[in-house]
Amino acid sequence: MKETLMLKLLTGFALLLTPLVMPLVVQSAELKIYETHYMVHRGGSHYGEAVRALKIDEDGRYQLYTETEISLLFLSDRRRYWSTFTFDDGQVEPVFFEYRRSGTGKDKRFAATFDSDKQQVVNAANGEPVAIEWGDDLIDEASMLEQLRYDLQASDATEFNYRVIEGDAEEDHLKYARLQQETLKLPYGEIDAIKVVRVRENSSRETDYWFAPQLGYVLVKMQQREDGDEVATLLLDTAEVGSPE
Numbered sequence: 001m002k003e004t005l006m007l008k009l010l011t012g013f014a015l016l017l018t019p020l021v022m023p024l025v026v027q028s029a030e031l032k033i034y035e036t037h038y039m040v041h042r043g044g045s046h047y048g049e050a051v052r053a054l055k056i057d058e059d060g061r062y063q064l065y066t067e068t069e070i071s072l073l074f075l076s077d078r079r080r081y082w083s084t085f086t087f088d089d090g091q092v093e094p095v096f097f098e099y100r101r102s103g104t105g106k107d108k109r110f111a112a113t114f115d116s117d118k119q120q121v122v123n124a125a126n127g128e129p130v131a132i133e134w135g136d137d138l139i140d141e142a143s144m145l146e147q148l149r150y151d152l153q154a155s156d157a158t159e160f161n162y163r164v165i166e167g168d169a170e171e172d173h174l175k176y177a178r179l180q181q182e183t184l185k186l187p188y189g190e191i192d193a194i195k196v197v198r199v200r201e202n203s204s205r206e207t208d209y210w211f212a213p214q215l216g217y218v219l220v221k222m223q224q225r226e227d228g229d230e231v232a233t234l235l236l237d238t239a240e241v242g243s244p245e
Helices: 002-012 144-154
Strands: 033-042 045-056 062-072 075-088 091-103 108-115 120-123 138-140 159-165 171-186 189-198 205-212 218-226 229-242
Touching: 033 062, 033 218, 075 138, 091 138, 091 144, 108 138, 138 144, 144 159, 144 171, 144 189, 144 205, 144 218, 171 205, 171 218, 171 229, 189 218
Parallel strands: 138 159
Antiparallel strands: 033 045, 033 229, 045 062, 062 075, 075 091, 091 108, 108 120, 159 171, 171 189, 189 205, 205 218, 218 229
């Protein structure tokens, strides 16, 4: 039971997220670089920490690193993601993606390159194409959140759809809805943030996200619930945000 809870927790924080409609483009929108640190709580108790860092390398490509580390009694779970992508005309274009999971239970790892010339996603472990149909809208699950945070500021759309490749080398189609702006009290301090919900059909799992405009729309809070009960909540602790060079 506790191990199942742990898996649910990390699934929700897998650093998780192609717009449906873009009725209004905001020319000042940009994908800001940042480094954020989070606390992970459940029921007021401290469960672990998380970090997201987005930088630009010397070749002008974005380098994203995310990590979540959770401990619950004798159970532990560490998940890390790396994503290299370019960003042109408001669209994330993935180059490389890697996922690693370690801790209690079986370790997992998957890495892939995105070959736009051959229009293939290639498994880095064996050099074989992954059985996923190529498309300009295909992104990896880690950089998906970067696409979402940009889309939130670049348009007044209320629904967003994404086609992603996940850490198990499978394809998924994810849908999100923009709701209202709220004032949050976090370890970081008080801040206004836009609430976004994951739209699921026939599921008892709920996942909510909050993005702060004054911090370049970075993720400041995330909460997952199962059958109405809190599974875990991620809360922003520190943030450094800059503009792309």
